Amino acid sequence: MAFTDCTKAQLQYCKVHDRELQLCDGTTLLRQDRYQELLRQGFNRRQLTERNVLPIPDSFRIVALGELPKRGDSKPNWLTPELLSMFLYQELRPLQQSEEQELIMKLCGLVPPEMLQLLTLAQLLRSSKNALLHGLAERLSTRRLLKVGRRLKAYPSSNPNYVCQILQDIFLIKFMPSLTRTALEQAIKQAGIDFSCNMGQTCDWNQKQISVVHNKLLIGKTLMQLPEKSLEQQSKVPSTLFYEMPQHVMLLEHLLQDYLIGEHLLLVGNQGVGKNKLVDRLLELMRRPREYLQLHRDTTVHSLTVQSTLRDGKVVFEDSVLVKAVKTGHTLVIDEADKAPLNVSCILRTLGESGDMLLSDGRRILPHGASATTPNCIETHSDFRLIVLANRPGFPFLGNDFFAAVGDVFSCHAIENPTPDSEMYLLKRYGPSVPNKTLRMLVNAFGELRTLADEGLLNYPYSTREVVSIVRHLERYPQDDMCELIGNVLDFDRYQPEALQQVTQVLTKHGLLIEAYAKDELQSLRNQRQLQLSIQQNSGLDVSGSKLGKFDQNNEPHVGGNTWAGGSGGRDTEGLGGKGGPFRLDKGHNVYQLSDDEKADIPEKIKRAAREMNRKAFEEKLQEIKMSAHDHRLYAQLIEPNRKPVQQLRAILEAVQTKSKERQWQKYQTQGELDDTRLIEGITGEKNIYKRRSEANPWADYALTKPNRLKLVVDVSGSMYRFNGYDRRLDRESEAVLMVIEAFDGYEKKIAYDIVGHSGEGWDLPFVNMGSVPKNDKERFDIIRMMRAHSQFCWSGDNTVKAAREACTTLGAELNYDNGIVVVLSDANLARYRILPKDLALSLACGEPKVKGYVIFIGSLAEEADKIKTEMPVGQSYVCMDLTKLPQILQQIFTSSLF
Numbered sequence: 001m002a003f004t005d006c007t008k009a010q011l012q013y014c015k016v017h018d019r020e021l022q023l024c025d026g027t028t029l030l031r032q033d034r035y036q037e038l039l040r041q042g043f044n045r046r047q048l049t050e051r052n053v054l055p056i057p058d059s060f061r062i063v064a065l066g067e068l069p070k071r072g073d074s075k076p077n078w079l080t081p082e083l084l085s086m087f088l089y090q091e092l093r094p095l096q097q098s099e100e101q102e103l104i105m106k107l108c109g110l111v112p113p114e115m116l117q118l119l120t121l122a123q124l125l126r127s128s129k130n131a132l133l134h135g136l137a138e139r140l141s142t143r144r145l146l147k148v149g150r151r152l153k154a155y156p157s158s159n160p161n162y163v164c165q166i167l168q169d170i171f172l173i174k175f176m177p178s179l180t181r182t183a184l185e186q187a188i189k190q191a192g193i194d195f196s197c198n199m200g201q202t203c204d205w206n207q208k209q210i211s212v213v214h215n216k217l218l219i220g221k222t223l224m225q226l227p228e229k230s231l232e233q234q235s236k237v238p239s240t241l242f243y244e245m246p247q248h249v250m251l252l253e254h255l256l257q258d259y260l261i262g263e264h265l266l267l268v269g270n271q272g273v274g275k276n277k278l279v280d281r282l283l284e285l286m287r288r289p290r291e292y293l294q295l296h297r298d299t300t301v302h303s304l305t306v307q308s309t310l311r312d313g314k315v316v317f318e319d320s321v322l323v324k325a326v327k328t329g330h331t332l333v334i335d336e337a338d339k340a341p342l343n344v345s346c347i348l349r350t351l352g353e354s355g356d357m358l359l360s361d362g363r364r365i366l367p368h369g370a371s372a373t374t375p376n377c378i379e380t381h382s383d384f385r386l387i388v389l390a391n392r393p394g395f396p397f398l399g400n401d402f403f404a405a406v407g408d409v410f411s412c413h414a415i416e417n418p419t420p421d422s423e424m425y426l427l428k429r430y431g432p433s434v435p436n437k438t439l440r441m442l443v444n445a446f447g448e449l450r451t452l453a454d455e456g457l458l459n460y461p462y463s464t465r466e467v468v469s470i471v472r473h474l475e476r477y478p479q480d481d482m483c484e485l486i487g488n489v490l491d492f493d494r495y496q497p498e499a500l501q502q503v504t505q506v507l508t509k510h511g512l513l514i515e516a517y518a519k520d521e522l523q524s525l526r527n528q529r530q531l532q533l534s535i536q537q538n539s540g541l542d543v544s545g546s547k548l549g550k551f552d553q554n555n556e557p558h559v560g561g562n563t564w565a566g567g568s569g570g571r572d573t574e575g576l577g578g579k580g581g582p583f584r585l586d587k588g589h590n591v592y593q594l595s596d597d598e599k600a601d602i603p604e605k606i607k608r609a610a611r612e613m614n615r616k617a618f619e620e621k622l623q624e625i626k627m628s629a630h631d632h633r634l635y636a637q638l639i640e641p642n643r644k645p646v647q648q649l650r651a652i653l654e655a656v657q658t659k660s661k662e663r664q665w666q667k668y669q670t671q672g673e674l675d676d677t678r679l680i681e682g683i684t685g686e687k688n689i690y691k692r693r694s695e696a697n698p699w700a701d702y703a704l705t706k707p708n709r710l711k712l713v714v715d716v717s718g719s720m721y722r723f724n725g726y727d728r729r730l731d732r733e734s735e736a737v738l739m740v741i742e743a744f745d746g747y748e749k750k751i752a753y754d755i756v757g758h759s760g761e762g763w764d765l766p767f768v769n770m771g772s773v774p775k776n777d778k779e780r781f782d783i784i785r786m787m788r789a790h791s792q793f794c795w796s797g798d799n800t801v802k803a804a805r806e807a808c809t810t811l812g813a814e815l816n817y818d819n820g821i822v823v824v825l826s827d828a829n830l831a832r833y834r835i836l837p838k839d840l841a842l843s844l845a846c847g848e849p850k851v852k853g854y855v856i857f858i859g860s861l862a863e864e865a866d867k868i869k870t871e872m873p874v875g876q877s878y879v880c881m882d883l884t885k886l887p888q889i890l891q892q893i894f895t896s897s898l899f
Contacts, residue, residue: 019056027052062087095142097123103142108149112156114163115149121167121191130873132183139170144408147263151411155222155257164195165254172268172403172414174454175392178892179875186874210244210252210285217285220253224260226287236289236330238280243429247422248278251413255282258411264352264386268393268403269415272463275389278415279333288385291325291332295340298673301347302360308676313683317361326365329381338390338402348388349406355380386410417450417464430468431475438474438482442467445510449503458502462489483514501647548613549573635781638731642739648887649743653750667691709817710753711807712740713824714767714787717759717798720827720859721791727881729827729859730791734784736825736858736886741773741780743887748773752817755783756807759790760797763806798833800826801843804855808847820851821893827859828868837871844876854893856880 019031030038035055038048048054064087069077095103097119104119105111111119118140125137148166167173167188173181188195210219217224229237242248255278258265267275283290293304307318325332337345351357355367368380388410393401403412418426420443427439446467453461466489473485486507507514549565552558558567565573639646667675672692674682682689714733724730737755744753753773757765767783774780804824811820822844830840844853856878857865869877878889 019060021056025052027054029054029056031056032058094126100142100145104145104149107146108153110153111149112152114166115145115152117163117191117193118145118148118166121188121193124187124191128187130183132180132875133187136171136180136184139408141408144170147411150261151257154261161194163193167193167195168414169412172392172412174414174416175268183874210249212285217256219249219256219285222253222256222260224256224286229287229289233289233330234287236291237287238283238290240277240280240284242277242281242284243426245418245422245425247418248274248281251278251415252282252285254413255279256286258413259286259385263411264388264409266388266390266403266407266410266412267415268390268412270392270417270461270463272465273415273417274464275415276333276335279387279389283331283333288383289328289330291321291330292335293321293332294335295337295344297339297341299340299344301344302676304344304347305357305359306361308679323359323365323378326378326380326384329383331385331387334386334388336390337388338393338400340400340402342400342405345400345402345405348386349409352386352406352409417447420444420447423447423464423467426464427467427471431471433478434471434474439471441511442470445507445512448506448510452502452506482512486512486514631781632777635777635784638735638784639738639742642735642884645884645887646739646742649739649890650747653743653747707749707817708751709811709814709820710751711811711820711822712737712753712755713803713807713822714755714757715759715800715824715826715858716757716765716787716791716794717827717829718791718794718796719798719829719832721788723827723829723859727859730788732858732881733825734787736880737767737787738780738784739886741768741783744773756803757787757790758799758803759794760799761790761794763799763803765790798829798835800824800830801835801839804840804853805843805846808844808851808853812847812851820847822847822851822853823890823893824853824855825858826855828857828865829859830868831864837868840868841872841876852893854878856886856889 020034021029023029030053032055035048035053038053039045066078068091069079100122101111101116101119104115122137122140122145125133125140128134128137148170171184173184176184185195210217212218212226215226217226255265259282267279269275280290295304303320304322305320306323307320309316309318319327322332324330334348337348347357351365355365355370357365359365363376363378365378365380368382368384370379388402390402393403417423423443424439427434427443428436431439446462449458449462452458470485470489473480474482504514549567550563552564558564560567562573567573666672667678668688669690669692670687672690675689675691678686678689714737720730720733740753740755744751748771752770753768754766754770755768757767759765767786768774774783804822807822807824808820811822814820824844830837840855844855847853854876855872857868858880860866860879860881865879869879875892880886880889
């Protein structure tokens with residue numbers, strides 16, 4: 001149930017205030033006794049009808065269906081006091097396992113062992129107190145279990161690991177965030193299901209073949225009688241280049257099975273894994289005509305159902321491809337479904353669930369077999385099917401979660417990248433003359449890149465599409481450089497140096513040499529608009545000694561010479577491209593570079609003087625920020641080993657999107673999409689007859705976008721200093737804090753953060769205040785010194801639980817942010833102070849649903865941290881003894897809390 005305020009007011013008026021209702025077109029609906037009173041006053045029914053006054057029969061009732069409000073949902077509670085006074089309520093409890101088993105047995109026949117395992121898992125999820133698991137119980141609803149039961153009845157499988165594939169399709173486990181996936185896998189094991197199986201390894205590929213004999217289609221063991229189609233229908237049957245690798249043949253068999261039992265299909269996967277190819281090949285084999293519809297962010301319910309055009313000066317409404325497919329019985333393929341707004345997704349859900357759909361022009365689509373005698377009704381053709389394609393939910397696509405909204409209505413299939421053997425099979429077909437060694441290198445390299453993307457270390461999930469593109473090019477132009485071909489694929493990552501460096505390392509490790517591309521040598525050859533001119537000659541000018549140049553107030557370019565600071569190709573003074581200067585200085589001008597030989601041909605005395613001046617200038621720079629050379633060396637020792645994790649964390653932060661409002665339709669525009677409500681104005685010559693989607697005016701009806709909020713609670717207790725020599729826990733925490741500060745630099749508008757500490761002396765010790773983040777190395781290093789000094793001199797004690805509770809509570813009271821995250825760093829020294837893990841878990845949960853709390857143990861005596869983790873809820877605690885794993889942990893936290 002999703003009532004607007006207007007709908008609630010109208011219903012309340014109809015139900016409570018004498019059962020009367022005023023419609024938008026002026027029609028008045030009256031209760032029966034008041035209508036009879038008007039008749040007694042001299043009006044007749046014809047007169048009242050002409051005046052749009054109609055009676056409400058005494059038998060009229062309103063039956064409303066709705067779901068209980070969810071705890072932790074950010075949406076307003078629809079069950080308001082006004083609605084409570086309007087209805088009599090009946091709660092429909094979930095079926096017990098025995099009742100559900102009896103229902104499935106009556107509707108689907110015998111209950112196989114796989115179904116018993118699913119029933120056990122469903123009850124386990126529904127009764128779980130873990131919020132993550134309880135939320136997953138909806139995906140094992142009674143409707144979903146009946147779908148599985150019908151499929152098992154029609155196509156039983158002898159594969160003992162078949163239940164693994166069923167669970168994969170129901171939950172899309174491989175596409176889940178790490179926290180949710182770990183929690184679900186533990187629940188699956190608890191239900192007695194062996195989830196360590198691999199369908200690809202247990203499948204007999206030799207039995208997975210496709211053949212068409214005597215007008216019968218056979219895929220694997222699934223048989224279909226092919227229909228006879230007219231010439232017009234055959235013209236809409238897709239035809240595509242498709243190589244039948246074993247993994248895709250198995251997927252085609254599963255799709256065919258669901259199609260034959262009457263299910264609508266939903267294919268979910270990364271971009272470039274072959275979703276469109278699979279669907280086109282399936283329809284081609286079945287000889288089914290196809291209608292194609294691609295959704296986008298600006299798709300509306302009106303454009304989904306009706307197409308309005310201007311023809312001969314008249315507005316003509318034509319059926320959309322959706323309505324045409326419903327009428328003719330064609331298969332409607334809806335692509336990019338995750339891009340559409342949620343209200344459009346709900347329309348598709350209604351069509352797939354009940355076959356009922358109200359069109360924007362007043363007509364109604366009715367399911368097949370329903371009475372369609374009313375002129376404005378369209379009966380669904382018996383052959384009509386929906387096949388919906390969508391990207392995986394969550395990071396990095398960040399579209400609407402179409403699977404969560406409508407997944408239980410469709411038969412879902414997770415489309416992954418091929419296995420290495422299947423991918424080799426495919427690439428050999430695309431490039432038969434390409435050496436197997438090259439193909440194997442590509443398969444292994446891109447397989448590792450996909451693994452890094454799954455782990456969150458890369459944003460872009462490299463798919464089979466990119467590999468096929470490279471192989472097809474090599475097949476046609478074998479003389480082309482591999483560096484150039486792979487560079488075409490990697491151009492997307494050129495603007496993220498840390499990602500490009502990581503991708504380059506992986507490809508080089510597998511024998512694909514692309515150093516030229518990574519070092520920008522190839523890019524400079526491509527860019528024909530900027531040519532480099534190299535003249536091999538000696539300037540003939542000697543250095544006289546390093547000195548500080550004059551400062552040019554006009555900042556004009558200076559080439560050669562030894563007078564001005566910031567020149568190019570000169571000598572003695574600070575600048576770029578010259579020789580003998582004390583240090584580099586960039587003023588933003590073109591660089592004229594002297595040759596390396598001339599730069600090296602400098603007397604040792606001059607070099608030594610230049611180095612001394614360089615060190616002196618560097619110390620003066622440090623003095624500006626009040627940081628000694630010794631402090632600088634200590635700071636470098638902490639931050640240098642973690643430069644790569646900092647880059648990874650910054651890449652993750654780059655992908656974090658603040659949850660904001662949808663763009664709004666702006667009417668009366670001079671460009672954009674034609675506004676259907678202003679077609680007549682267009683005929684008369686007006687120009688502002690368009691509409692377009694754009695961000696709402698923040699100074700009008702909508703507030704500014706709020707940032708997300710992070711509070712880092714660090715452990716500065718005495719045990720951190722005491723046991724630092726044992727496992728470097730204080731050093732590790734110092735590096736972790738610096739990593740966060742360095743990575744978050746420049747992202748304060750996306751995630752506002754502060755850092756507090758806890759020890760035996762307190763639980764809210766401020767180190768970094770929100771809005772006053774450190775600006776330079778000196779300020780960052782001062783924070784580390786304050787932390788270490790407090791840990792050295794503080795009294796013994798532990799306030800971990802109190803610090804976590806205080807952080808979650810205070811963060812929950814703040815109003816100027818969207819989402820809150822509390823991350824507690826601790827050394828797991830809880831047993832000494834008789835602190836139970838459940839107490840820590842409760843303190844981290846006291847800010848829910850707005851604030852999510854987590855703890856990361858960065859130190860431990862023996863196995864204490866691992867023991868605490870097992871006793872806390874899944875996904876709430878982590879053990880990080882290797883600091884390079886911290887970016888992945890933080891990404892898991894951000895993914896589960898923000899996306």
